[in-house]
Amino acid sequence: MTSGIRPGVSWVFLGILLVVSSNALGGGAQLEMRVVDEYPLVSGQIVTVELSLRSESPIVGAATFVLPELEFGVWLEQSRTSYNGFVLRDGRRVPTLVTSYAVWLQKVGRFQLPEVQVTAPVLIDGTKSDLEAAARGLSLSIQYPQVDPQPKDFLVADEAQISSFLDLPTELYPGQIIEQILTIRARGALPVSFPDVDVMPSRAYKVDRLPVDSSVDYTRGVVSSTQVVTLRYTLLESGRQMIPSYSFDWWNTDLHQFQTLRSKPYEIQVNASDVVDDASGSKVMTFWLWGILPGLVLAWAVVNYWKPMLSACKRLRSPVLPERLNP
Structure with missing residues (x-):
């Protein structure tokens, strides 16, 4: 007994059943x-x-x-x-x-x-x-970002901002240490992509860059990163000084153009130190020991022993006659 369905039709029917079964x-x-x-x-x-x-x-x-x-x-x-x-x-x-x-x-x-x-x-x-x-x-x-000339080092991000905080005491003197905190935030960038903060040398202070603190957050498909840079200044000279503005270039992926971010500069007044250093203190002590103190001792001896000394001098000046000449 043979089927009434032709072989080709049966295979098509079987394929349709498999597709329907797969979709189900x-x-x-x-x-x-x-x-x-x-x-x-x-x-x-x-x-x-x-x-x-x-x-x-x-x-x-x-x-x-x-x-x-x-x-x-x-x-x-x-x-x-x-x-x-x-x-x-x-x-x-x-x-x-x-x-x-x-x-x-x-x-x-x-x-x-x-x-x-x-x-x-x-x-x-x-x-x-x-x-x-x-x-x-x-x-x-x-x-590549289309700009001529292209910056050597730049950040690619959707948004970027920089803020600065300088912790200042009431008065400043040479030898003191102050710290500046730069906080860089970017959306659409990783901390490894952040440009380095170039430290600017100066005769008025020595600046050290502490280890960078970075964090990253990823929510709703958006990467947000924060980098905190701490700069430590050791003041070397007195007078009016400038803590410079730090800047970096970044490519705005929303506006498709380069922009520049700059931190706030600071002007500080460093007073002349009224504390004597060790070297000058040593010189003053040496002057007192070998210059002033011997003179004071001599003056004190003259005031207290001038009469006995005068009598001794008179005795030394008076002639002493032999006993046979002084009956």
Whole structure:
């Protein structure tokens, strides 16, 4: 007995059943990937890659993303804030999971961002199943910041600011130590990308740069970094002095242009020291011991012993006659 369905038709029917079965097990999953930042993208920039997973079934747990190796940069950590809920689409609620990763761009040219795969738990007819999906890759174009001449050392960031605090006592004297704290904050940059603070030498003071304190935060796909630089000044001369303004260049990825940040300069007054140093004190002591003190001793001896000394002198001057000449 033979079937009434032709072999070719049976294989097509079987393929349709497999596709339907696969969509049912996967919940009709669709993963989309996009770069949030606007062009042009530049080397050194941190961009946000958003991943949006839509399913026909509710997503009931954390998703696992498989990130490919990048030729042009480095994946950073996943955003600490993700959305897992529903999105209105064509008038109906669609279960959606949205998260993001940051990518630090390190090369220049045209590159391919490979596909990203995801596995997420979904609830299908009361049964928990694993949903799998993949996002199509993207093409990226990365370039150098366009400026002529280009600064030697600069920061690439969305936002940047610098603040300064100088701890000053009521009065300043040579030999005192004061500290200046520079706080640099940037959004869309890592602390390793911050330019060095160039210390400016001066005859009026010696300046030392203490170890830098850095911190980084990553929330909602945005990297924010803070760097605290402490400069310690040892005052060497008296008079009116200037604590200089410190500056650095940065590429604003929102405005796509170079800008310069400068800290606040300070003018200080260092008074002449009224404390005698060790060398001058030693000289004064030597002068008292060998100059003034012997003179005082001699004057005291003259005042107290001038009468006995005068009598002795008179006796020495009077002639002493032999006894036979003095009957």
